[in-house]
Amino acid sequence: MPTENIKAGPPLLEVRELSLSFHDPGKTGAAPAAQRLAIDRISFSITAGSTLGLVGASGAGKSSIARAIMRLVKPDAGEILFNGDNILDMAPGELKAIRRRVQLVFQNPSASLSPRRSVAQTLLEPLEHFAMGDAHYRHERVEQTLQTVGLGAEVLQRFPHQFSSGQQQRIAIARALVTDPDLLIADEAVSSLDVSVQAQILQLIQSLQQRHGIAFLFISHDLAVIRQIADQVAVMYGGQILENSPADHFFSRPAHPYSQALLAFAGQQSIAQPVERQLRLIRGRDSSHHTPACVYADGCADRMAVCQSTEPGIHQINYKNRNMTGQHCVKCHLYGSGKTHDS
Amino acid sequence: MSRVALKVDKLSVWFGTTSARRQVVDNVSFRIGAGEAVGLVGESGCGKSATALAILGLLPTTTATVEADGVEINGRDIFSLSAAQRRRILGRDVAMVFQQPATALDPVFTLGQQIGAVYRRHTGISKKEVQLAMLGALEQVGFGRPEEIASAYPHQLSGGMQQLAMIAMATMCKPAVLIADEPTTALDNSTQAMIQHQLKRLQTDHNTAILLISHDLGVIRQSCREVMVMYCGRLVEKTDCDSLYAHPRHPYSAGLLSCIPQISATRPAGISAIPGQVPPATELPPGCHFAPRCNRAESQCRQSIPVLDTGLDRDVACFRQL
Amino acid sequence: MRRTWQGLKSDRFGMGGLLIVAVFGVVALCVWTGLLGQGWSEVSGERWEGASTAHWFGTNILGQDIFQRTLFGTATAIEVGLIVTFFSTLLGMVLGALGGWYSHSWPDEIILWIKGVLDSIPFYLFAAAIAFALQGIHWAMHLAMVLTFWTTTARIVRGEVMRIKEREFVDAARAIGLPGLTIVFRHVLPNTYHILLVQGTIVFVAAIKTEVILSFLGLGIQDGVSWGLMLAESSQEVLAGHFGNFMAASVFLFVLLMGFNLLADALQDAWDARRAIP
Secondary structure: OHHHHOOOOOEEEEEEEEEEEOOOOOOOOOOOHHHOEEEEEEEEEEEOOOEEEEEOOOOHHHHHHHHHHOOOOOOOEEEEEEOOEEHHHOOHHHHHHHHOOEEEEOOOHHHHOOOOOOHHHHHHHHHHHOOOOOHHHHHHHHHHHHHHOOOOHHHOOOOHHHOOHHHHHHHHHHHHHOOOOOEEEEEOOOOOOOHHHHHHHHHHHHHHHHHHOOEEEEEEOOHHHHHHHOOEEEEEEOOEEEEEEEHHHHHHOOOOHHHHHHHHHHOOOOOOOOOHHHHHHHOOOOOEOOOOOOOOHHHOOOOOHHHHOOOOOEEEOEEOOOOOOOOOEEEOHHHOOOOEEOO | OOOEEEEEEEEEEEEOOHHHOEEEEEEEEEEEEOOOEEEEEOOOOOOHHHHHHHHHOOOOOOOEEEEOOEEEEOOEEHHHOOHHHHHHHHHHHEEEEOOOHHHHOOOOOOHHHHHHHHHHHHHOOOHHHHHHHHHHHHHHHOOOOHHHHHOOOHHHOOHHHHHHHHHHHHHHOOOOEEEEEOOOOOOOHHHHHHHHHHHHHHHHHHOOEEEEEEOOHHHHHHHOOEEEEEEOOEEEEEEEHHHHHHOOOOHHHHHHHHHOOOOOOOOOOOOOOOOOOOOOHHHOOOOOOOHHHOOOOOHHHHHOOOOOEEOOOOEEOOOOOO | OHHHHHHHHOOHHHHHHHHHHHHHHHHHHHHHOOOOOOOOOOEOOOOOOOOOOOOOOOEOOOOEEHHHHHHHHHHHHHHHHHHHHHHHHHHHHHHHHHHHHOOOOHHHHHHHHHHHHHHHOOHHHHHHHHHHHOOOOOOHHHHHHHHHHHHHHHHHHHHHHHHHOOOHHHHHHHHOOOOHHHHHHHHHHHHHHHHHHHHHHHHHHHHHHHHHHHHHOOOOOOOOOOHHHHHHHHHHHHHOOOOHHHHHHHHHHHHHHHHHHHHHHHHHHHHHHHHOOO
16 A cells, blocks of 8 residues: 555655764763764655655754754755755755745644744744735635644634644644645654544544645654654664665564664563663664764674674665565665565 | 552542632542552543642642542551641652653752752761762663763753653652653653663662553553553543453543554554543533543433442443443 | 733732822823823912912922922823833844844844943943933933843843744744744744833833932933922922922832832733643
């Protein structure tokens, strides 16, 4: 089902070799600022209508990608291509047209809505800013969007603090949808919601995927959540992407040792004590030190000698079973020189 | 049956002034034995935090009314004591870990100063000994370099590390009861595991009774043997975790369980959720509060209140049990 | 806003304060529209007459009716308060917002420098200089106060803006490409209004008190009468045993300022109560 939905064609969003360093001394004052990269030569692409789930431990890396794409922060290097055009080079005029088509949904719904603006004002603002249609069209569009997210017109004159967090997140999603975007970036958008509210929002996202064909960059630390809605999964560690795989491949046969550890850990259900070793395997790292080694070498159970001296290249995994579609890439010495991966 | 560390009898809490009161906790009773961990699960706004704050006496007296037949810590009814006596017992025997460590920590003092201050107040030993004990506690909680953490200010640490430091603070005094209110919300899986590991240690090493409050049944299942499900201030199901997971009897419990996302071999075709939302405490529906959202509700459910029935393997409050 | 009002209503002292301020406001209005206090300069009686039905508060050294003068002084006080509060708050709000938004870059540095300079000048010297330079202009005193009072408001607003701009809804506004100034005035500043309200009441009180002192120094109102002027006049009269001027001005001043303080405290409480809902 999901693999058929992925439309073939040029990617809607393509990120190439994106890098961004930390600007402050960092949390526990480890390495000096200049050397610590939040994002280290990240590359990935999202085709129109598909959803990429970006998973990794909590840290600055994943959110930095979202902020770089929205041009809230300037990356040090790399390109971000929207329908083939590099948005980092664009003049403000061109950029404005792009901004209409890529929107961001934040983690904390109550913090992401302007407290002194009514829902109507919040939803109309993007339409007015991008000069879309006339007043009549804008009001229609607002009502339509509210319907899409499952809210009624009575919310229009109210203010954010009068709503529950689930409703607030719906309003935030409505604000993102009102300009008819092609791509939505959800940055831990369900992480601070109750599990029952989370389920409702995931339902909404699913209907946006299926009925409106909206592409998503869904950032989360929760693999189970990503399983519900992602077509493609990319795993981040230490500022780098270690594996990028179609969802079904990822969840049945993850290639990278870190992915395997994450999945094994997430699959635990019972009261059994988490093993220290497992903890060490999955303990997140939020930055890269740009030394010539695999960024995961310290924690890896399958570490070899070469892992600590040379950075692995990105290898494509070929499948014996030709029915599996989609690209599967992994950054690991275990997969050098076109080894095949059973499937 | 081990000694009962925390016993709560018919606890009720109202918020608001006499003219506009709303009930947020409705006749909640439970007990936790020494060394046991019990989970209290429910959605935001269901009254679980209010329950914890009421036990600890942390609700403002001007806007909250608390009534109970009794709240006992290690056999002593703290509601019948004077405020000062109560504070002393609570401070010594009950520790609480809050949801957002950043707001519970004072930003102008280092962690070492804050943890040390708490410990010194309760044991009165010398500064040097406090320092050693504190570094030891931080190390046990998982910090590789406790001196660095002790000399750091709260804002220099991530949310997960702050929370672990809070747990170190809570465990140093070896409390009889620990109440943890959503300690792992919004923290990633590995930090969550570390926190759960610490809670386990407290149970085994110090026989601490733990009340773990969360909206996430998955989290509770990993740490607790027993669980209580709460909806709109009332307990609707009380049983051990395995039974709840295998056969939930209350429709709300079943709904909550179905909301937990699973990692399955194939991507699920649909996502299940409980329709509607938790009603605000000012607009509670008559009869069973869950009736409007329940697909098994009948007219009886809307007219009378189901009471918590003690059954063979569990207590359930429902006319239309599964 | 409505919830603040409801919180305020339940505070008896606050409502009392509001009532007092409202009464004084009405009096001021009547003076401005010519209904009351018009005989403030008229010599309508003998020197230092005691209280009587003709002159409710008696007369001063020139035979002018003290009651009329007190009423006119009310209008002066309210006028000073309103003008200074409005303009200094406006100026402080704008410059504070710009400084906070562009913090640590050149607009902020300039504004901070100007603030520093103004704060370093002894106020009464400054006021004297302006009063001298603008001799004869009714608004000299107001201008002096506006030009110095704005710094406190600006400082507060700057701090708040620096805090607020880190919040996610500001990021959301930047993410759709809204220009910085639009974000500051549309999204950030409205979240400082409650602070500005309380600060405004403080400035109002300060303005009136400052006017009293300026009048003592002869730098106050020139073409009318104010309580400050009456107090200045009364310093001689009191020695001769005539307390009319002194009592009238002091009592009215005290009551108005007390009312305002009660109102300000209550507003602050109502605002806090609104936010602290369990």
